[in-house]
Amino acid sequence: MKKFQVDQNGYYGKFGGAYVPEMLFANVEELRIRYLDILNDSSFQNEFHALLKHYVGRPTPLYFAGRISDKYNTRIYLKREDLNHTGAHKINNTIGQIILAGRLGKNKIVAETGAGQHGVATATVCALTGLECTVYMGKLDMERQKPNVERMKMLGARVVPVLSGNQTLKDATNEAMRHWINNPEDTHYIIGSVVGPHPYPDMVARFQSVISEEIKTQLFEQESRENPDYVIACVGGGSNAAGAFYHYLECEEVVLIAVEAAGKGITTGQSAATIALGAEGVLHGSKSIIMQTDDGQIVEPYSISAGLDYPGIGPLHAHLSERGRVEFTHVTDKEALKAALELAQLEGIIPALESAHALAILSKLDLKKSDLVVVNLSGRGDKDMDTYIRFINKEK
Amino acid sequence: MNQIEVITNKIEDLFYRRKKRILSVYFTAGYPKIDATATIITNLEQSGVDLIEIGIPFSDPVADGDTIQHSNHVALKNGMTIRMLFDQLRDIRNRVEIPLIMMSYLNPVYKYGIEKFCKKCHEIGIDGLIIPDLPLYEFETKYKAVFDSFNMKFIMLVTPQTDNERIRKIDFLTGGFIYLVSSTSTTGSKGKISNEQMQYFKRIHDLRLNNPLLVGFGIGNKESFVNACQYTAGAIIGSAFIRAVSKSDDLKASVSSFIKSIKA
Numbered sequence: 162m163k164k165f166q167v168d169q170n171g172y173y174g175k176f177g178g179a180y181v182p183e184m185l186f187a188n189v190e191e192l193r194i195r196y197l198d199i200l201n202d203s204s205f206q207n208e209f210h211a212l213l214k215h216y217v218g219r220p221t222p223l224y225f226a227g228r229i230s231d232k233y234n235t236r237i238y239l240k241r242e243d244l245n246h247t248g249a250h251k252i253n254n255t256i257g258q259i260i261l262a263g264r265l266g267k268n269k270i271v272a273e274t275g276a277g278q279h280g281v282a283t284a285t286v287c288a289l290t291g292l293e294c295t296v297y298m299g300k301l302d303m304e305r306q307k308p309n310v311e312r313m314k315m316l317g318a319r320v321v322p323v324l325s326g327n328q329t330l331k332d333a334t335n336e337a338m339r340h341w342i343n344n345p346e347d348t349h350y351i352i353g354s355v356v357g358p359h360p361y362p363d364m365v366a367r368f369q370s371v372i373s374e375e376i377k378t379q380l381f382e383q384e385s386r387e388n389p390d391y392v393i394a395c396v397g398g399g400s401n402a403a404g405a406f407y408h409y410l411e412c413e414e415v416v417l418i419a420v421e422a423a424g425k426g427i428t429t430g431q432s433a434a435t436i437a438l439g440a441e442g443v444l445h446g447s448k449s450i451i452m453q454t455d456d457g458q459i460v461e462p463y464s465i466s467a468g469l470d471y472p473g474i475g476p477l478h479a480h481l482s483e484r485g486r487v488e489f490t491h492v493t494d495k496e497a498l499k500a501a502l503e504l505a506q507l508e509g510i511i512p513a514l515e516s517a518h519a520l521a522i523l524s525k526l527d528l529k530k531s532d533l534v535v536v537n538l539s540g541r542g543d544k545d546m547d548t549y550i551r552f553i554n555k556e557k
Numbered sequence: 558m559n560q561i562e563v564i565t566n567k568i569e570d571l572f573y574r575r576k577k578r579i580l581s582v583y584f585t586a587g588y589p590k591i592d593a594t595a596t597i598i599t600n601l602e603q604s605g606v607d608l609i610e611i612g613i614p615f616s617d618p619v620a621d622g623d624t625i626q627h628s629n630h631v632a633l634k635n636g637m638t639i640r641m642l643f644d645q646l647r648d649i650r651n652r653v654e655i656p657l658i659m660m661s662y663l664n665p666v667y668k669y670g671i672e673k674f675c676k677k678c679h680e681i682g683i684d685g686l687i688i689p690d691l692p693l694y695e696f697e698t699k700y701k702a703v704f705d706s707f708n709m710k711f712i713m714l715v716t717p718q719t720d721n722e723r724i725r726k727i728d729f730l731t732g733g734f735i736y737l738v739s740s741t742s743t744t745g746s747k748g749k750i751s752n753e754q755m756q757y758f759k760r761i762h763d764l765r766l767n768n769p770l771l772v773g774f775g776i777g778n779k780e781s782f783v784n785a786c787q788y789t790a791g792a793i794i795g796s797a798f799i800r801a802v803s804k805s806d807d808l809k810a811s812v813s814s815f816i817k818s819i820k821a
């Protein structure tokens with residue numbers, strides 16, 4: 162169970178590490194030293210699992226999607242992370258990190274958000290525990306994910322618009338890091354994906370690993386086997402994918418597929434498909450694959466989906482891709498929109514635009530009738546209704 | 558290289574000759590104009606600045622406040638690249654004597670190739686590097702030998718949160734000077750230096766480290782400069798200098814009048 166785990170020094174193969182300026186060293190080091198003890202403590206585990214059960218509503222269903230299965234002539238299960246409280250997988254991580262923040266004695270929280278799902282999940286756990294919450298969000302993302310901005314505000318969070326760069330997730334992450342530099346003592350930074358300096362990628366992956374833990378049990382109940390033939394997830398920074406893959410990483414017979422956002426197409430210059438377009442580099446505290454110019458400047462990414470609109474990817478995924486354990490692929494805005502509409506009309510489920518990217522790959526796979534496919538439905542589409550309505554009106 | 562040549566480093570020379578009131582200035586290459594680099598460097602030296610930090614602009618400068626974020630953004634828009642900067646600095650050693658330091662976030666240097674970067678800096682006559690997001694562990698285990706082989710001082714930051722054990726380790730592993738970050742913050746001028754900050758400077762001073770100390774972040778006028786110098790060898794001015802040259806048509810005049818205002 163070691164091959165794809167982080168090593169002693171915070172690396173997955175050559176990716177990872179903690180590339181932070183000295184201003185953040187003390188905080189990151191404290192986390193590094195303490196996170197495993199805190200997480201492995203039974204009182205932490207009890208609190209974490211009780212909240213996941215009674216507050217978040219876990220376990221989320223593993224639903225056999227009959228009509229989509231018929232359409233693709235195979236057997237498709239949806240892992241319903243969209244049914245979590247707040248509507249996405251993001252809350253698995255924020256529940257874990259808010260308990261951790263308490264153990265660390267922090268009374269303020271800062272977070273970045275793209276789609277707003279992580280922001281809402283963070284604002285939610287802050288309300289739950291009475292901690293002060295500041296969320297940085299790119300101005301473009303505030304416009305395209307407006308309902309989530311309103312939710313965060315109602316939950317009592319301060320939402321700060323970010324005006325630099327393309328005004329999206331990368332820029333919000335820069336600003337959250339600056340906030341942490343300026344407030345190191347009382348503030349914990351709840352990173353929303355398996356990115357950032359060690360130990361964040363490992364810590365977030367552990368919190369999200371509940372997804373594959375449940376898939377194993379639920380699949381066994383329904384199919385008398387723990388392992389499907391495929392697990393499919395979308396990837397922004399990679400947290401829902403890390404969670405859905407986690408307990409299958411060492412089961413080499415399970416094909417793991419990660420779907421990135423191609424935006425308008427990977428050759429158009431308007432894309433966020435990091436594995437397809439990136440190169441080795443250092444961004445937001447870890448060495449990974451990032452989209453960059455020959456001069457080492459970060460390329461502004463593009464995707465219709467705010468949660469996938471990021472020029473990097475977690476170091477675990479860079480490693481999994483390099484080792485060939487996970488197959489990375491990508492779908493365009495348009496393919497994702499079509500897949501969202503299809504799921505809505507065949508199954509009565511409106512997925513998040515992010516999750517729609519995972520669904521869109523189904524039509525491109527060579528699936529057998531007997532194959533068992535699990536798609537991680539990372540979130541629901543309420544936040545994306547404006548975008549969907551515009552798409553539907555245009556298609557008419 | 559001539560075998561009997563004594564290898565010296567201009568940063569070491571400076572601190573050997575002078576112990577007090579050393580003034581270092583940071584600027585972003587490519588700002589306010591793409592071709593301002595040599596003009597700024599020569600005029601800083603003529604105005605009596607002791608040491609210069611040449612900033613390589615980066616798209617995502619997380620340790621910087623608004624002013625330097627802006628100068629990075631403009632410099633990149635102006636078309637500045639590492640290769641262009643090296644070209645502009647090709648014969649800078651025919652024009653200035655004072656120590657020169659390159660400051661960059663890690664990714665542009667990493668992409669260029671760390672060894673190749675050090676080699677090029679050495680050829681040009683650069684004396685040290687500041688790479689804020691290259692942590693001590695990585696430096697020690699992967700890059701120290703490379704830096705040493707090119708006589709390139711690696712200068713690290715120390716903050717109010719850095720504990721003594723780590724400060725001593727930084728002191729042992731790095732060279733040139735220690736960059737004492739004045740408070741827990743991103744770059745940018747805040748005006749006055751508080752008593753608490755003075756206590757912190759004294760605390761580090763009293764550790765009697767091997768390397769001299771320069772205070773940076775939030776030093777923007779004569780008063781803060783003088784205060785920062787009380788327990789240290791000197792201070793570094795960044796954002797305030799960037800603002801001073803931001804709107805200038807006459808770079809030469811604005812550089813010299815700003816430095817005068819600090820040294821007066």
Ligand SMILES: Cc1ncc(COP(=O)(O)O)c(C=O)c1O
Binds near residue numbers: 276467
């Ligand atoms: C529903 C949903 N899925 C996926 C993502 C992408 O993040 P990650 O790759 O970390 O799962 C987001 C991010 O906001 C999201 O809201």
